[in-house]
Amino acid sequence: MRHAPFGPTGRAVPVIGQGTWHLDEDDRAAAVAALRKGLDCGMTHIDTAEMYGEAEPLVAEAIAGRRDEVFLVSKVLPTNASRRGTMAACERSLARLRTDRLDCYLLHWRGAYPLAETIAALEDLRTQGKILSWGVSNFDEGDLAEALSLAGPGRIACNQVLYHLQERAIEHAVIPWCQRHGVAVVAYSPFGSGDFPDAGSAGGRVLAGIAAAHGVSPRQVALAALTRTPAVFAIPKTGRAGHAADNAAAGSLVLSADELARIDAAFPRGPRPRYLPMI
Numbered sequence: 001m002r003h004a005p006f007g008p009t010g011r012a013v014p015v016i017g018q019g020t021w022h023l024d025e026d027d028r029a030a031a032v033a034a035l036r037k038g039l040d041c042g043m044t045h046i047d048t049a050e051m052y053g054e055a056e057p058l059v060a061e062a063i064a065g066r067r068d069e070v071f072l073v074s075k076v077l078p079t080n081a082s083r084r085g086t087m088a089a090c091e092r093s094l095a096r097l098r099t100d101r102l103d104c105y106l107l108h109w110r111g112a113y114p115l116a117e118t119i120a121a122l123e124d125l126r127t128q129g130k131i132l133s134w135g136v137s138n139f140d141e142g143d144l145a146e147a148l149s150l151a152g153p154g155r156i157a158c159n160q161v162l163y164h165l166q167e168r169a170i171e172h173a174v175i176p177w178c179q180r181h182g183v184a185v186v187a188y189s190p191f192g193s194g195d196f197p198d199a200g201s202a203g204g205r206v207l208a209g210i211a212a213a214h215g216v217s218p219r220q221v222a223l224a225a226l227t228r229t230p231a232v233f234a235i236p237k238t239g240r241a242g243h244a245a246d247n248a249a250a251g252s253l254v255l256s257a258d259e260l261a262r263i264d265a266a267f268p269r270g271p272r273p274r275y276l277p278m279i
């Protein structure tokens with residue numbers, strides 16, 4: 001598993017981590033086993049959120065006795081992101097996760113509360129040691145510039161954004177901005193959240209051909225393609241231990257320049273959209 005420094009935290013974090021959205025809808029024992037298998041295979045970055053129903057308690061069960069191995073991330077909902085609301089939401093997540101600190105805490109997306117209020121709360125939480133770093137999610141480059149101007153350099157650990165082969169909008173401006181400012185990019189829904197290219201489609205056939213050459217799966221090729229860029233991490237979700245092992249193995253897969261060019265041709269970036277896509 002390849003590791004990279006996670007933005008200004010400098011923490012070495014695996015390029016492939018584990019998502020947990022809808023994990024509480026899977027068979028619970030299988031979901032816990034999948035997260036544990038993922039940890040065994042080096043996917044120590046676990047992403048959750050107060051929004052994800054029973055996912056936080058499920059993560060608590062999976063990481064029991066293994067907390068120090070994990071780079072644990074949760075998120076505050078924008079509707080809770082006032083100064084006091086952020087502090088309270090963090091306490092609730094810590095309790096549900098049965099831990100005393102988060103490695104990173106994110107604003108899930110921008111809402112009505114002024115960013116300055118949320119950032120002040122995040123800084124308080126950091127000073128208190130309840131979070132070791134904080135970041136944002138679904139921020140376009142304008143939002144990022146505003147956050148930077150409020151927080152100062154070296155504070156925004158990451159921006160978690162939608163990124164998969166069929167949705168490459170962040171390549172236009174968000175990834176370059178994050179690279180310039182040392183902010184980690186975390187690709188969510190790297191498999192298109194259930195809309196992975198069909199094996200019979202033109203793009204699916206390109207992925208299959210490259211996968212066959214490496215003896216891996218098309219999904220592993222997709223993860224390797226998305227994380228080719230320095231400072232880009234991906235967090236696929238799975239409720240199956242076998243899938244977790246497969247996803248982790250993609251963290252060691254290196255594609256050639258020719259293979260990446262074929263993928264880029266099959267999944268073009270497209271024009272820059274007016275608004276950052278999100279789900």
Ligand code: NAP
Pocket residue numbers: 018019020021022047048108137138160161187188189190191192193194219235236237238239240242243244246247278279
């Ligand atoms: P995703 O990871 O793109 O796709 C998940 C789907 O892929 C599931 O149906 C899963 O099924 C399947 N899958 C995973 N590994 C597989 C494998 N090796 N082989 C075959 N199928 C596989 O979708 P996502 O959950 O939307 O995104 C990932 C994570 O990103 C979320 O869980 C969440 O933590 C985060 N996220 C953040 C935001 C945000 O606003 N910040 C938004 C969306 C998502 P199985 O479970 O059956 O394997």
